[in-house]
Amino acid sequence: METYALGIDLGGTSIKGALVEREQGVVAQSTRPTEGDQGPDHVLDRIATIVRELLNTHQGPDPVGLGMGAPGAVDMARTTVSYPSNLADWGVVDVRTALSARTGIDHVVVENDANIAGLGSAHYGAGMAHDSFIMVTLGTGVGGAIIHNNKVFRGSTGGAGEIGHMSIDYEGPLDNSGISGAIEAYLGQQFLSEHARMRLRHQPESVVHDLTGSDLSTLTPRTLHKAATQGDEAATHILAWAGRRLGYALSSAVSLLDIRVVVVGGGVSNAGRFLLDPAREALRSQVFPAFQEGLRIEREQRGNEVGVLGAAHLAFSTTPTA
Structure with missing residues (x-):
């Protein structure tokens, strides 16, 4: 039935x-x-x-x-x-x-x-191949979940896994919760877009100016991805900058939890290899040798x-x- x-x-x-x-x-x-x-x-x-x-x-x-x-x-x-x-x-x-x-x-x-x-990834998506993994969602904000033995680990009050509010720089930019250097302040959609605007104002040769009709206020992570696929160096560097910061944050989570698989979803993850390859390199560079085996970042293919x-x-x- x-x-x-x-x-x-x-x-x-x-x-x-x-x-x-x-x-x-x-x-x-x-x-x-x-x-x-x-x-x-x-x-x-x-x-x-x-x-x-x-x-x-x-x-x-x-x-x-x-x-x-x-x-x-x-x-x-x-x-x-x-x-x-x-x-x-x-x-x-x-x-x-x-x-x-x-x-x-x-x-x-x-x-x-x-x-x-x-849970969706664990039972219908990329996580089906793994009993335990760290889930990261990159969208308006940055979310995280800990899946252990196919169940959500919720912590003592239900709030475990808030990777977006983990700081990688205590003197860095503030996220919407007021946390300095939180990963959301680098990869949340509005923050990544604003960072890109500031950098691209001084790079008039970037394809992004054509894609936005010279109005950078309309720039989104999707714009950066489209420019990167056209070989735009500035957009590629910005996505790599964001990806490395994701990898640095994940290295702390992996070292704390001893969970070696990370699944990344959400709209910003559509940047694919331009974002995730630098994240993979940064993650591996910051995890000590005993945790290298099986270490991987996968993209969730089920989308929204x-x-x-x-x-x-x-x-x-x-x-x-x-």
């Missing part, structure tokens, strides 16, 4: 939703801009709209529940989301109660967005699906609350 669940991946830029069949994977999708600057009630209303859209297309058995990934800290009961750095005015929000009231779905379970990406798949897996694998 077919079994369905709903998966929601709440990001700083967009909300992705999917109806997922346990064996087939994604069978229907819907996406909307987050509009996170309008506060939590507005965002939760948009999530409920996506859920209704997906249910209106569904002819099979009722979904067993709704799983959702969100930025920020999630409590151990998987009910509340606290202080997501890329969403305005959230504080502490009881997402489970709010979404149950808006959708009529009783079984709602919430998890950190990087953790659901890790990995988050909604992980969220749906959470609904499949957890017990509904009364």
